[in-house]
Amino acid sequence: MKLRRAMNIFIFLAPATFIYTLFVMVPSISGLYYSFTDWDGISPSFNLIGAANFQEIFQDRLFYKSLRNSVIFTAIVVVFKNVLALFFAVLLDRKLKLTGFFRSVFFLPAIISAIVVAYTWVTIFNPVFGFWQVLFQAIGWESAAKYDLLGSTATSLYAVAFVSVWQTMGYAMVIYLAGLQTIPGELYESAEMDGAGRWRKFVHVTFPLVAPAVTINLILSTINAFKEFDLVYILTGGGPFDSSQVIGTAIYKVAFETNQFGYGIAMSLILFFIIAMISLGQLWYLKKREVEY
Amino acid sequence: MAVADRIVRLLAYVLLSVTSLVILYPIAIIFISSLKPGKEFMADPFGLPKSWTLQNYVSAWENAEFSTYFGNSFVITAASVLFTVLFGSMASYALNWNFRGSRQWFSYFLLGIMIPIQAKIITLFILLKQLGIINTHFGLILVFVAFDLPLSIFIFFGFFKTIPMELKDAAQLDGCSEVGTFWRIIMPISRPIISTVVILTGLHVWNSFFLPLILLQDRKLFPITLGLQRLKGEFSVDWPMFFAAMVMLMIPIIVLFVLMQKQFIKGLTSGAVKG
Numbered sequence: 045m046k047l048r049r050a051m052n053i054f055i056f057l058a059p060a061t062f063i064y065t066l067f068v069m070v071p072s073i074s075g076l077y078y079s080f081t082d083w084d085g086i087s088p089s090f091n092l093i094g095a096a097n098f099q100e101i102f103q104d105r106l107f108y109k110s111l112r113n114s115v116i117f118t119a120i121v122v123v124f125k126n127v128l129a130l131f132f133a134v135l136l137d138r139k140l141k142l143t144g145f146f147r148s149v150f151f152l153p154a155i156i157s158a159i160v161v162a163y164t165w166v167t168i169f170n171p172v173f174g175f176w177q178v179l180f181q182a183i184g185w186e187s188a189a190k191y192d193l194l195g196s197t198a199t200s201l202y203a204v205a206f207v208s209v210w211q212t213m214g215y216a217m218v219i220y221l222a223g224l225q226t227i228p229g230e231l232y233e234s235a236e237m238d239g240a241g242r243w244r245k246f247v248h249v250t251f252p253l254v255a256p257a258v259t260i261n262l263i264l265s266t267i268n269a270f271k272e273f274d275l276v277y278i279l280t281g282g283g284p285f286d287s288s289q290v291i292g293t294a295i296y297k298v299a300f301e302t303n304q305f306g307y308g309i310a311m312s313l314i315l316f317f318i319i320a321m322i323s324l325g326q327l328w329y330l331k332k333r334e335v336e337y
Numbered sequence: 338m339a340v341a342d343r344i345v346r347l348l349a350y351v352l353l354s355v356t357s358l359v360i361l362y363p364i365a366i367i368f369i370s371s372l373k374p375g376k377e378f379m380a381d382p383f384g385l386p387k388s389w390t391l392q393n394y395v396s397a398w399e400n401a402e403f404s405t406y407f408g409n410s411f412v413i414t415a416a417s418v419l420f421t422v423l424f425g426s427m428a429s430y431a432l433n434w435n436f437r438g439s440r441q442w443f444s445y446f447l448l449g450i451m452i453p454i455q456a457k458i459i460t461l462f463i464l465l466k467q468l469g470i471i472n473t474h475f476g477l478i479l480v481f482v483a484f485d486l487p488l489s490i491f492i493f494f495g496f497f498k499t500i501p502m503e504l505k506d507a508a509q510l511d512g513c514s515e516v517g518t519f520w521r522i523i524m525p526i527s528r529p530i531i532s533t534v535v536i537l538t539g540l541h542v543w544n545s546f547f548l549p550l551i552l553l554q555d556r557k558l559f560p561i562t563l564g565l566q567r568l569k570g571e572f573s574v575d576w577p578m579f580f581a582a583m584v585m586l587m588i589p590i591i592v593l594f595v596l597m598q599k600q601f602i603k604g605l606t607s608g609a610v611k612g
Contacts, residue, residue, distance in 0.1 A: 049436070052431070052515045052516075053431055053434070053436060055427075055515075055516065056427045056428060056430060056431035056515070056519075057427070057428050057431050057432070057442070059423075059424040059427065059428075060424040060425060060427065060428035060446070060486055060490065061428070061442075063424065063479060063482055063483045063486065064446060064449060064483050064486050064487070066464075066483070067461065067464070067479060067480050067482075067483035067484070068449045068452065068457065068483050068484065068486075068487075069448075069449075070460075070464065071457040071458075071460035071461040071464055072452050072456060072457045072460070074460050074464075075456060075457060075459070075460045078459075078460060078463075132353070132356070135349050135352070135353060136353075140346070140349065140350070140353075142353075146353050146357060148594075148598055149357045149360055149361060150356070150357070150360065151601075151602060152360065152361075152364070152591075152594070153360060153364075154605065155540060155590050155591070155594050155601060155605070156364070156544070156587050156590065156591075157543070157544035157545075157546070157562055157586055157587065157590075158544065158546065159544070159546050159562045159565055159566065159586070160367075160565075160583050160586055160587050163565065163569070163579075163583060164363045164364065164366070164367055164583070165363065167366070167367070167576075167580075168363055168366070173379070175363075175366065175383055178383055210359070210360070214360075215605065215606070218602055218605075218606055219606055222606065242345075267453075270453075271453045271454065271455065273454075273455070273547050274546050274547060277546075278546075278566070291455075292455055295455045295459075296455075299458075299459045300551065305459055305463070308459050309459050309460065312453075312455045312456045312457075312458075312459065313456060315453060315455055315456060316452065316453055316455075316456040319451075319453055320451065323451075
C-alpha cells in the first residue's frame, strides 16, 4: 500500500518536477556560479575571477544609464497606468449603455503580441509617412509633425513608456473592476445618507476597499515594467545613444551582442535582486494599508 | 441634481469614446493598410483603400515564408499548451494528497514565478547548447513548458482543492486506480479550469518573442513574431505586406477573444485575482 502510494506520487510528479528543475532551477542556480567567471559563452575554458564582474558593473556607464532609465520608465508606466485604470474602472463599474463594449475594447491590447503593438506604433510614429506626421500637418503644427519621437534622445524613453501604458492599461482596469465588484452597495448608500459626495465616497469608501486590487496591480506593473524587453527592443533597440536602454535590453546587449556571458549573468542577478526587493517591500507596505471589512 | 448627473454621464461617454478611439484606431490602421495595393499606400498611407486587395496576404504567405512561420507558431503553441496542461494538472493533483513534504514541494514550484526571465536566459542558452537541443522546436517547447508550469500548477492546485473527497473515494471503491480516477473523473470535471490554463499558456507562447529570439537561429524554425522582425530588418520593407503579416499574427487571437471574452479575461487575470 505504501509502495503503491510512493509509486503514484512518482508517476504524477516526476514529469513536471524534472522539466521544471532542469530548465528553470538549474539555469537560475548555475548563474550564481557563472557570474564569478569571465566566460564568453563560446570558448571551452574560462577563469574564476571572483567578484570582478560585480566591481566592473558598478563602474559601468551602460549599467547606470540603463538602471536610471528603468527606474524612470517604471515610475511613469506604473503611475499613469494605475491612475487611468482605476479611473476607467470606476466609470465602467456603473451600468452605462455599452459598458461591455468599452471593457472589451480597453482589454483588447493586452491580448495582442507586444511585437505587433510595437510595430504598430513604429508605423504611427514614422517621421516620413506616420499618422503622427499627418495629424500635426493637418492642424498646421509643422515642427511637431517633423519630430521623430522614437529617434530623439530627448523623447525615446517616454514614447516607449506611452506605448506600454497603451498596451497594459486595460489589463490593470479589469483587475480593479473585479475588486470594485466586491464592494457591497449598502456602504455607498450609508455614505450617501451621511451626505458624502462623489469625491468623498471615492476617497472614504471605494479606495480603501479596493486596496487589495491596488496592491496586486502595483506589484505586477512594477515588476513587469522593470523586466521590459520586447517593446523597447522593437521600438528603439535601446537607442538612440542608449537613451532608452533599460536593464532588460542592456543584459541582452552585453550577453548576446558582445558575448560577455559572465558579465551579463552578473548583471541579471542584480536585476533579480532589485525585483525581489521591490516586490517584498511593496507587498509589506501595501498590506499594512489594506482594510478589512 | 438630475442635470448634474446628466452632464457627468455625458462626460463619461465622451471620455470612454475618445479612449476607445485611441485604442482601436492604431489597430484598425494596420488592418486597413494590409488590404491596400503597395503603390496606393505610399501615395496616401491613411485613407481608405480605393481598390481592396488580398495580394499582400498572398505574397506574405508565399514569397516571405509566412506559411512556414505560421505553421511553426502553431506547432510550438499546441505542443507547449498540451504538455503544460498535462504535467501541470498531474503535479497539482498529487500535491493535493497531503503527503509529507507536499507543501514544500508546492512552494518549490511557486519559486519559479518569482525568477525574472533575464536571470536565467543566458545560462539556459548555455544549457541547451550543452544538451544539443539549441535551435530546435523540441528544446524551445521544453523551455516554454518549464516556464509556464509554476503558474499552471498554482491555478490547478486551487481548483483541485475544491473537489469533494467523496467523489474520488467513490471512484476508487469502484476499482479505479489513481491514474484511472484522474483521467476519467477529475479531468472531465476540470474543463473550465483547463480552458483557463490553455488560454493563459497559449497566449503567452503564441505572442512570445524573447525566448525564440535567443533559442532559435534557423529561419525555417521561426515563429511569426521572429519572422516579422527579420522581415523588417532585412529588406527595405514592403509595408502593406508587412501589415498583412502582422494581421496573421493577431487575427487568430482576436477572433478567439471575440468568441470567448469571459474565458479570456478570467484566464489572463487568474494569476492576479483570487477565485
